[in-house]
Amino acid sequence: MDLTELKEKLLMMAIQAERAVNEALRALIERDYDLALQVKDSDREIDRFEVEVDNMAIQLLVRAPLASDLRMVTVAMKIAQNLERIGDEASKIAKRARDLSEEPPIHVHIDLPGMAKLALNMLKVALDSFVNRDPTAARALIPRDKEVDRLNKEITNHLADYMMQHPDAIKRGLHLITISRSLERIADHATNMAEEVVYAYEAQDIRHTGMKAGVSSRV
Amino acid sequence: MDLTELKEKLLMMAIQAERAVNEALRALIERDYDLALQVKDSDREIDRFEVEVDNMAIQLLVRAPLASDLRMVTVAMKIAQNLERIGDEASKIAKRARDLSEEPPIHVHIDLPGMAKLALNMLKVALDSFVNRDPTAARALIPRDKEVDRLNKEITNHLADYMMQHPDAIKRGLHLITISRSLERIADHATNMAEEVVYAYEAQDIRHTGMKAGVSSRV
Numbered sequence: 494m495d496l497t498e499l500k501e502k503l504l505m506m507a508i509q510a511e512r513a514v515n516e517a518l519r520a521l522i523e524r525d526y527d528l529a530l531q532v533k534d535s536d537r538e539i540d541r542f543e544v545e546v547d548n549m550a551i552q553l554l555v556r557a558p559l560a561s562d563l564r565m566v567t568v569a570m571k572i573a574q575n576l577e578r579i580g581d582e583a584s585k586i587a588k589r590a591r592d593l594s595e596e597p598p599i600h601v602h603i604d605l606p607g608m609a610k611l612a613l614n615m616l617k618v619a620l621d622s623f624v625n626r627d628p629t630a631a632r633a634l635i636p637r638d639k640e641v642d643r644l645n646k647e648i649t650n651h652l653a654d655y656m657m658q659h660p661d662a663i664k665r666g667l668h669l670i671t672i673s674r675s676l677e678r679i680a681d682h683a684t685n686m687a688e689e690v691v692y693a694y695e696a697q698d699i700r701h702t703g704m705k706a707g708v709s710s711r712v
Numbered sequence: 713m714d715l716t717e718l719k720e721k722l723l724m725m726a727i728q729a730e731r732a733v734n735e736a737l738r739a740l741i742e743r744d745y746d747l748a749l750q751v752k753d754s755d756r757e758i759d760r761f762e763v764e765v766d767n768m769a770i771q772l773l774v775r776a777p778l779a780s781d782l783r784m785v786t787v788a789m790k791i792a793q794n795l796e797r798i799g800d801e802a803s804k805i806a807k808r809a810r811d812l813s814e815e816p817p818i819h820v821h822i823d824l825p826g827m828a829k830l831a832l833n834m835l836k837v838a839l840d841s842f843v844n845r846d847p848t849a850a851r852a853l854i855p856r857d858k859e860v861d862r863l864n865k866e867i868t869n870h871l872a873d874y875m876m877q878h879p880d881a882i883k884r885g886l887h888l889i890t891i892s893r894s895l896e897r898i899a900d901h902a903t904n905m906a907e908e909v910v911y912a913y914e915a916q917d918i919r920h921t922g923m924k925a926g927v928s929s930r931v
Contacts, residue, residue, distance in 0.1 A: 544911075547786075547911075550786070551779075551782065551783060551786065554773060554782050554786070555779050555782060557776035560770075560774050563770065563773050563774060564770060567766075567769070567770065567773070567786070567789060570786060570789070570790070571789070571790075571793060574790060574793065649886070653882055653883055653886055656875070656879070656882050657879045657880075657882050660875070660876045660879050661876075663872055663875050663876050663882070664872055667868070667872055667889070670886070674893075692763075692766075
């Protein structure tokens with residue numbers, strides 16, 4: 494077992510996390526109660542992946558890897574933790590999709606699928622930057638979190654206005670606000686992953702120039 | 713630098729995280745805009761702690777510690793990540809406290825301070841279980857997350873009903889729902905920390921009996 498296998502495991506985990514988010518969104522849009530239920534299974538699989546990644550990481554650390562690989566392994570564990578949380582958010586979205594599928598539809602113009610697409614693309618870029626040891630790509634990703642934050646605020650404000658005009662839709666509006674916030678969290682996790690990549694690889698660069706790692710800051 | 717120093721650093725970080733949450737809550741209750749602003753500083757200090765913990769952890773790992781200490785170090789890094797997120801939640805609470813301090817007060821019976829007390833107590837127990845290598849205490853903590861989830865649901869439902877009767881209070885109600893959810897997240901992070909402690913120390917126990925760590929599951 495080596496670093497390559499650990500990376501492959503993380504990629505499989507990321508694909509599963511992406512699938513869970515997509516399933517949850519599809520359940521929401523198609524008002525599909527059963528599909529929403531399935532997301533729980535995907536989430537459980539993601540949890541298992543995290544345990545596997547951790548065990549692989551510990552095995553690698555026990556063998557006292559080179560300092561550069563060591564940092565890679567600890568970042569892998571943190572990325573796994575972020576992916577696990579993304580799975581949790583997918584579960585939360587699915588739970589709200591289930592609740593909404595049992596209520597009358599609400600007609601409001603908000604682009605949750607567009608927001609999801611943005612967040613999932615960030616996840617992909619963050620993962621790639623880790624696998625390719627590319628802190629520049631990771632650093633470029635970080636400001637994009639603001640775009641998702643802005644979308645979340647826009648959607649939440651729009652829904653708040655809608656709720657004021659339609660008090661009977663307040664509970665459904667709250668479900669949609671929760672879903673929007675979950676998507677925003679997914680983008681947060683992707684951003685955290687990118688920050689870990691920057692921190693890991695740029696801290697190494699600093700160390701190579703003879704400066705102390707202790708002076709590096711987290712982007 | 714040794715494991716004891718790493719534990720001390722984590723304890724200091726936890727105290728800072730607890731302080732940030734308490735400050736944010738106090739800013740909310742006392743409608744104190746300036747105090748809410750200060751929470752940002754506390755959060756920045758927590759971020760610095762995380763970098764320090766990570767650097768200490770990497771230094772310890774480079775020295776190829778014993779397998780048991782190695783697991784302790786990786787758990788310390790994960791706990792630091794959870795504490796950092798707790799600091800983020802404190803910042804979010806403070807942001808909403810600031811927004812609310814600029815609006816007329818809303819008179820609604822919800823026990824956010826009680827919920828905060830519960831969540832902060834969970835944080836303390838989780839930290840202690842790590843420092844004392846006490847997976848039994850950590851395991852006992854995990855079901856208490858349900859209590860905080862229940863409180864969050866209760867508060868959210870109560871606020872939703874209030875908003876239906878007072879559509880003019882919807883924006884303020886949403887701020888309070890967000891704060892309730894942040895407290896629920898803080899309890900989630902404490903639970904994650906407890907799960908790490910169980911996983912770390914019970915996996916070790918299993919390994920000591922000659923079973924593979926790979927078969928252990930995350931509680």
